[in-house]
Amino acid sequence: MAIPIPTPLALVAELTHRCPLHCVYCSNPLELTPRGRELPADVWARVLREAADLGVLQVDFTGGEPLARPDFTELVRAARGAGLYASLITSGLPLDEKRLEEIVGAGIDHIQLSFQGAREEVAAEISGTRTHAQKLRVAGWVKRHRVALTLNFVIHRQNLDQLEDMLALTEEIGPGRVEFAHVQYYGWAFQNLKRLLPTREQLDRSLEIIKQAEARLRGRIRVEYVVPDYYAKYPKACMGGWGRKVLLIKPDGDVLPCHAANVLPGMKFENVNVQPLRRIWEESDAFRKFRGEDWMPEPCRSCDRRTQDFGGCRCQAFLLAKDAAAADPVCSLSPQRKVVDAILAELNAPGPPVREPGDEWLYRPNPA
């Protein structure tokens, strides 16, 4: 049966893998793209127009640190020229008031500023850099312009107990939106999983705090919370379904259905230097591989939830069950759920955490 091809809504544009931070849960692949292979601005401008023609409404400029590119302002102008809503996802580090004015002048719609914690110490340990004071300055500057501001706190075992401090900081800054996003366990984060995954007790307490905050801040700040799916009963609808809503372009122009898809064995990704974006979205093997329902095994195939979660995450299935086409192992209906339960049992065992020799953070380095 032919699968109707959906219209993508968002393009995630990884402009570069260069970054002043070295976060232990970075969503970039373990194999980073070197600077010399980054797409030039004129190719990005063409790709942004192709994306808009394909139906994409929003582009998220991310990295690495997108501001590591001196031509970033030009890319914002190209996005707005193509009719796209443009978001910048940044650590705020390379920003000063003058550069911010240029970017706002070029038409940026939304700036998402990442925080690694509520205070300098934990944030510095996680990112391998001292950055907190600069982030506070940047938040103040952004507030003076007519653009949307989101604060994004990536949360995990080492900083989850600071959640109330993060909320206090949020209220002080006063963005339109705040995201508390639990680390997703792929790539760098999967390497550091044992030190990042929160305990059940921490998680329960954080849910209570978030519930209260949502009520208190309603109508002022939109609070969004991304759960750690290892503790969930059913999987997340990863990327809104494979090849269904989102496409991601790597710094070198390879087009992927998600951040982590390059871990999957046997996948071949097409490149915007070689093929038009529409053809890649509609016809490439990578996008067709898990689109729709035909690929699904049981228990997904006959499950009522298959149209809500689309079988969960393919990369997680591969990382935990060694089979990219299996049901997401976090699902309570998955025969592989025992793998996740074993990780949680070890983590939640009473007593101090077992520290093994060589059990240190694996920091994400900079690409060549």
Added chain:
Amino acid sequence: MTPSLESRPRLVPGCRLNEKTQPSRVLLMPERALRLSGPSLEIVERCDGQHTVRQIVSELQALYSKAEPQKVEQDILGYLERLQEQRALDFE
């Protein structure tokens, strides 16, 4: 919070309609997009910080004259309240 009839709804920074020339009209905001048509589009197009809620109500009642005026007002107030909670607009 039910909006006052005298307040002037205005889309917040970073929340905007896409261009008129595009085939379908969408309200764009961080990480979200709402497709608008008919009355929802008529309402949002007037959330410019100039129109009062009262003006929006009376203009929509004129546009949708077959509908019960009381119902039109209630629907508009409910819709504006939801958009405010989603941080798409403020009442100035």
